[in-house]
Amino acid sequence: MPKPGVFDLVNKAKWEAWNSLGSLPKETARQNYVDLVSSLSPSAEASSQGKHEADEKAQKSKDIVVTSEDGITKIVLNRPTKKNALTFEMYQDIILALKNASTDNSAITVFTGTGDYYCSGNDLTNFTSAAGGMEEAASKGAVVLREFVNSFIDFPKPLVAVVNGPAVGIAVTLLGLFDAVYASDKATFHTPFSHLGQSPEACSSYTFPKIMGSAKATEMLLFGKKLTAREAWAQGLVSEVFPDSTFEKEVWTRLKGYAKLPPNSMRISKELIRNNEKEKLHAVNAEECTTLKAKWLSEECINAIMNFVSRKAKL
Numbered sequence: 001m002p003k004p005g006v007f008d009l010v011n012k013a014k015w016e017a018w019n020s021l022g023s024l025p026k027e028t029a030r031q032n033y034v035d036l037v038s039s040l041s042p043s044a045e046a047s048s049q050g051k052h053e054a055d056e057k058a059q060k061s062k063d064i065v066v067t068s069e070d071g072i073t074k075i076v077l078n079r080p081t082k083k084n085a086l087t088f089e090m091y092q093d094i095i096l097a098l099k100n101a102s103t104d105n106s107a108i109t110v111f112t113g114t115g116d117y118y119c120s121g122n123d124l125t126n127f128t129s130a131a132g133g134m135e136e137a138a139s140k141g142a143v144v145l146r147e148f149v150n151s152f153i154d155f156p157k158p159l160v161a162v163v164n165g166p167a168v169g170i171a172v173t174l175l176g177l178f179d180a181v182y183a184s185d186k187a188t189f190h191t192p193f194s195h196l197g198q199s200p201e202a203c204s205s206y207t208f209p210k211i212m213g214s215a216k217a218t219e220m221l222l223f224g225k226k227l228t229a230r231e232a233w234a235q236g237l238v239s240e241v242f243p244d245s246t247f248e249k250e251v252w253t254r255l256k257g258y259a260k261l262p263p264n265s266m267r268i269s270k271e272l273i274r275n276n277e278k279e280k281l282h283a284v285n286a287e288e289c290t291t292l293k294a295k296w297l298s299e300e301c302i303n304a305i306m307n308f309v310s311r312k313a314k315l
């Protein structure tokens, strides 16, 4: 239905709430509702059991490790033998981890990677190994991607990326939705979408030109120019670069200090910085997912993925 006018406050709020769900599957919407109600009445045994199961699932995930200590919830991409490439399961686990982190006791939430890479982006075999073939994988991919990116857009606490090594594809584009990005000088930032017959995601078609200007964003998003950490800092994508030898020590010392700041104050300041953009970001996310779904079924993209899988091509 058309969006109600600004003076129709109730129906406008309802319309926006429905619209922000996008094409969220009915089952997921139902589960989210159950989880929300459970969190409102923790004494209801059945409800709280559901919440515990959800928490455990996130903790038990083999490729994502979630810990909470010193006021920091840490979400670690833990698939180093595959350069932390993101499987369908990892996208789902991260959605759940962010949902839990948004209501846990921590003040800030941090993403980082295990091993030499931060993350090599989408696992390119997500599409080739899907049971129902490319068509089904593209449809599922668009729904999962939209929900995944929405969970970053809506995340209420300070979100920090500790980029320990090279970042590729969606691991780079998502950084535009983080509140701070700290990088080792060994990190690189690469978005080879045209090489892969794909198009930008995670709202980068909007956030990157805004952060670095359209000329620099074009070099990254259209031409796949790989940036060093210092270049990414100069373009405003990275907050600060540290020598790799002292990176972990310096960054975690600093983050532990930040995590002691009054959490509600940080949350409200984030809200002020981000909230007036949310509607726009949700609309950009929806459009990017629709575009990508079509690109994933294009000959350019299928050839690029097949070349990688058959070991003919690498970045």
Ligand SMILES: CCCCC/C=C/CC(=O)SCCNC(=O)CCNC(=O)[C@H](O)C(C)(C)COP(=O)(O)OP(=O)(O)OC[C@H]1O[C@@H](n2cnc3c(N)ncnc32)[C@H](O)[C@@H]1OP(=O)(O)O
Pocket: 081, 082, 083, 085, 086, 088, 091, 120, 121, 122, 123, 124, 125, 126, 140, 141, 142, 144, 145, 168, 169, 170, 171, 192, 193, 196, 198, 201, 308, 313, 314, 315
């Ligand atoms: C819900 C769906 C959402 C979809 C959202 C879309 C996002 C778009 C993107 O993210 S685009 C970016 C996609 N990523 C890539 O194209 C990277 C592909 N990988 C490479 O080019 C290289 O592996 C490398 C440059 C990252 C690293 O090269 P290196 O020589 O150092 O190491 P290996 O190639 O030997 O890698 C070790 C093993 O890891 C596997 N691997 C690495 N990255 C990926 C990946 N993205 N997808 C699948 N597999 C990956 C690699 O195949 C090796 O596996 P093996 O040891 O079994 O051979």
